[in-house]
Amino acid sequence: MSRPQEPHRPFFPFGNPLKMVLPKGSNLSPKLRALLNNFEEALAERFRKLKPSDREDVLSLTWMRFAMELLCQTHTDIKTIITELELPVCDWDDKWIDVYLDNSVKLLDICIAFSSELARLSQGNLWLQCALHNLDAYPSKQLVRACSSLDGWRQHISSKNPRLENCFTILNSLTGTLNLPKVKNSAKGNVLMRAMYGVKVLTVFVCSTFAAAFSGSTNKLVDLQVLEACLWADAFADVQAYVNGEIRNIFSSGRATVVKELEAVQISVKKLHPTIKDGVGVGVDPTEAEAVQNSISDLGKRAGKLSQGLDLLTNQVDDFFQILLSGRNALLCNLRVGGSVFDPKDEINNVQGQIVR
Template sequence: MRCFFSCVNPLKAQFPKKNNACISPPLLSLLNNFETSLRLSITKLILKDDDKNAFLTVSWMIQAMRSLCETHQSIKTLVTDLNLLVSHTEESLMYAYSDISSKLLQLCDAFILELDRINHVNLLLKLAFSNAEEFSLSQFNCWRQLMASKNPSIENCGEVLSSLVESMNRYHRLYKKKQSEKVKVFMRALYGVMVKTLYICSVFAAAFSGSSKNILYLTIPKEMEEVPWEQAFMELQNMINREIKNTLFSDKFTGIKDIQAVESGAEKLYAEVQKKLAPNMLMAELLKRSVIEIPERFDIISNETRCLRETMISAREALFKRGWNKI
């Protein structure tokens, strides 16, 4: 697992506790409301002990991507509420944010392509289960081979994530110097959004690839002022990383449990057919139902990812519009 943000936090100089007193009450209220909302959104992704099996299911992935979309919609709203007019001296903020959002858009595009690929390949499973009494071994084998093939866009996610972390570090270093209170509020809010986004995107990359090499471990430096969402984020991250470590897909082509369950069930059905045994009709029917439902639910993840993509583009345009109008 990769470990980032372990260096001295460059936001320390901007956001020490005593500096909160320098932020006007209306702006401080906006910041507090935003960070409280962020904390709650992260908390909702934390699974209880008796629900751990729901992690990395299609349902959890839908919830996580929807949560990211809502968070990025919130940062867009914050830009409007702050009436943030970026001055010429703060022009680098827009370029840094543009660089970060561009890399996030690359990840969104990779996820959308992979979801489309999986749904296309799953057509073979539909054919394999079209007649439970004559389960097609050849179609199943073709599905398994295609699912195990590597998607270049997913294979490239690790490089994009590493580059994104470097961009975030450069972004923070740009603003050690004194900034306007509105920029301070925006930067601190964006920091939380990026931490949440980076980590969840790394989980998606690991799930799609079936490998833990893309998973991040993000630490919030002790030197940084305590933020309301930190505890919830660390709990979420520790929970997920622990589950990944315990169940890690070393020989699987995917980490998505719904697909793993279909593969496992199909393997059992495959073995029965090979032994010329009467197939378990109940199991075959349940598998057939899953094969029909999974693509429909993948479409929901894809739609939520497209929502995130469009929201990031819209938020970036909103910030640039205000910046260029001021300049």
């Protein structure tokens, strides 16, 4: 459980980003201006959609899956922009390529850590299913075994995943490169850099909230201040303040986890465990037996919802991993064949063989 944090000051990776010089609109052709505006307006709408209508939805598995889905859509959009710009790789600044490749491998590492944690949480469902199986014929002589399974689940869930420890370091590194480079004599380059800036802001925000949820710590939850000139800036500031504020409130209130479906199961286990401990409950009167049966039924429903939510979120994280990997491989392929236009839609036949789990 983390201690209440000091008030968070705006984070400025390379000085004050509000003072950075954006490309003047007059330097962009109507086509390029429309391309950039359409991208930024779509990103603004996604930030608005990320703000839950109910505070209880913050960091539910449903919300997390939706956030990852929007992240996938935005990374796909940046690939489309790269293609529509018709900007050959040979015209890319070496620094752009280095940053793209460096950031992509870091995001792949984050995906692997998130997938590892989701797999660990899913493994905990085996304990729950064992407990529910032994409670299926309540009251029975299997209560001690059921109680042992619930103990095993609580110990498993409270353990730490070492793969998550590196996430905060990676996020700090990504945040440190969250700037908007100046591009001389290249209107297309300016559009590309500004679009990639928006993608990086969304990526750091989503991955930061996931890392906080999975690690049980808000120590590295970042408050970004972004360029006001971006069409999505206000929408981002609004959702960031809302979501980060709610996460900090949850931890400061002493709740064990911010993942809502997991918390719901913990509440059910906490309620049921004392009732069945050491076989207590066998031979109770019908009213008490019915109450216990209701608790068992409630645990079953919540465990099912948790399992389904983890599976759906795992699939979405895997989709993000594939998008990152295909884009990275497409760029490397184009570099090897002589610097043609970077088309991230190119398929790499051996993608599956390169995935490390």
